[in-house]
Amino acid sequence: MHSKFIKSLFKKYTGNILLLLLLAVAMVLIGIIPIEMGRRIINLISTPASALGEQHQLLVRYCFFLLVAAVVDGANAYTLSFMYSRFSQTFVSDIRIMLFNHLLRLPQSFFDKNSMG
Numbered sequence: 001m002h003s004k005f006i007k008s009l010f011k012k013y014t015g016n017i018l019l020l021l022l023l024a025v026a027m028v029l030i031g032i033i034p035i036e037m038g039r040r041i042i043n044l045i046s047t048p049a050s051a052l053g054e055q056h057q058l059l060v061r062y063c064f065f066l067l068v069a070a071v072v073d074g075a076n077a078y079t080l081s082f083m084y085s086r087f088s089q090t091f092v093s094d095i096r097i098m099l100f101n102h103l104l105r106l107p108q109s110f111f112d113k114n115s116m117g
Helices: 002-045 056-105 108-113
Strands: none
Touching: 002 056
């Protein structure tokens, strides 16, 4: 009986679960980019001043990628948080509705035998 409820809930929310998992993996992968960009910026800055003039465009490009990665990471974190909150609220609501419907179908003798307070 319990597995029937779990299977129906899992079947209903499979797409949402997979989307949340995909967003979480993307968030981890995008989180690697600022670390790599920071490493490259530090390596570029630590080069001698004479060589830095030639690589000025590269430094600007790395800083731009760092900024874009931070914005995308923040947007992804917000989206993941919003979707997780929405998913959890609807999931808990469905469980409560299923439980209430189950309680309505129980015979009166169940409530006579089992006190509720």
